Amino acid sequence: SISQDIDHILETQSALSVDLGGTNLRVAIVCMMGNIVKKYAQPNPKTFEARMQLIVKMCSDAIRDAVGLNCRILGVGVSTGGRVNPQEGVVMHSTKLIPEWTSVNLRTPISDALHLPVWVDNDGNCAALAEKKFGHGKGVENFVTIITGTGIGGGIIHHSELVHGSTFCAAELGHIMVSFEGPECSCGSRGCIEAYASGMALQREAKRLHDEDLLKVEGMDMKLSEPVTAGHLINAARLGNSKADAVLNKACTALGVGIVNILHIVNPSLVILSGVLSSYYKTPVQHVINERALFSAQSIKVVTSELEEPALLGAASMVLDYATRRTY
């Protein structure tokens, strides 16, 4: 029938997503319904030139694969760390996590190389768009998402729209400071929640304990050759290591207090945690809110994301929403 034909056409309309993180460069083919059809990952190169070349190369490969997968690519959505001007498709500035990433126009070279329209936004903002279109944020007017990965990113939806701010620096939630004399952060300040509760921060503390021979406890499986990670810290704490437990408690308090600060500034109705540590953080964050938020803000809901890849899905949503509106 005609209606089935139309459904079929809609279903094969797809986006190419690019996610530029502190560790990896990933590309995905994402279909209209939010399914990731195919995914590609490489370490994110440390130089501008190599990074740009790899983006175009991975996208070209994916576009070739897309034909065989019956996916019609409508455009490219790029999610990246750093402050992004989405109107221009330019990364204005980034922290040390992605080097050589200041005043970088992503739209023009990618669009020229691939002959496709290109949208760009900050990774945390993309995650918020993904929650809005495919996740817990569907139909929620005011919510915030916080992503804990190598660093900490975030996005704010207010009146059903992303908050970008006057210089595209809104929702830099990893750099909310909760202790003005706290540990140094990659941004140059001190006491940011990223410096306490990110994967990077926990790994730093795990290494510190390991170097002092204070990490490993009885019953803990840890090979000599293994790199020390946040996972080892969590494991050690569960097995009774009080030093590891103290580090994690501080991380939870810092993240929780940072989130209370968000509640006292924009007062969303929902906080969505995502990233590998989100299920670990959920209960302690709720506990800090109960202890420290103003009475009127305590009714907030904290949930963990059910999306496998918020940044990739959000980057795709920019393409799918705009391209199908035929206005860009």
Place this chain on the structure above:
Amino acid sequence: SISQDIDHILETQSALSVDLGGTNLRVAIVCMMGNIVKKYAQPNPKTFEARMQLIVKMCSDAIRDAVGLNCRILGVGVSTGGRVNPQEGVVMHSTKLIPEWTSVNLRTPISDALHLPVWVDNDGNCAALAEKKFGHGKGVENFVTIITGTGIGGGIIHHSELVHGSTFCAAELGHIMVSFEGPECSCGSRGCIEAYASGMALQREAKRLHDEDLLKVEGMDMKLSEPVTAGHLINAARLGNSKADAVLNKACTALGVGIVNILHIVNPSLVILSGVLSSYYKTPVQHVINERALFSAQSIKVVTSELEEPALLGAASMVLDYATRRTY
């Protein structure tokens, strides 16, 4: 001429403003152009009953005076500490600064007693409305105002509208925490900027130094009978008292870091400081922003308010804007 007659009618359209603070209850007659025609002040009573009676009494007196002053009162605008549901005209919850101030419907009893429409909002939000209509916020799409008085209040304008949040708890800027193990705050948490940089916090520290005989320095004028205030602390620091200086430095850092948190969450283009300590705080706050804000947020402007009475003028603006639109 007819045009002069119309001008005359517009100019005499006025609002009654009520400001309920941690210390005083004030009422003012405010004309359309933002001039305060007459002002009344009393200590804010400590009980609900006495407070409500005094509000109605002071308003009735002001309405009587307004006739002789050729001011036609269009309605009553109430600015109060605490979380306010402006749609209902209800104070939902307040901190210890205003006791017996939970679930208080202000609109109905005041409107019934005075036979005038009544608008209510949080004091910091009123200050933001005042800056938007009469102050530095005129024509600015995204700005934030922070008022330092007994406590610290604030208001956020985003896309030219107040941000109230999902439970009317947005812009509780005094309770942004900048040190999760910091001093106790009136809200029950710790390390809020109000606990470091409010008039109350500085007075607490001044008293502490005074009790230890560490406040007074040579050349400082201070009578035995005088109550110790934030002013003495500032004075002592200027005359070389290093302990007083350290307290004030910490207050400046805390306030500055709190403001950087706001920049990293909503990223306004302008921060307006008001209240008695605003001129003292302006330069150090700018300094903390330069040191600690992300590069993209450093272009923010920090100014001090030129309005004599932001809360009273903002309360008036709710009346003047709504009543002259003839839609309420």
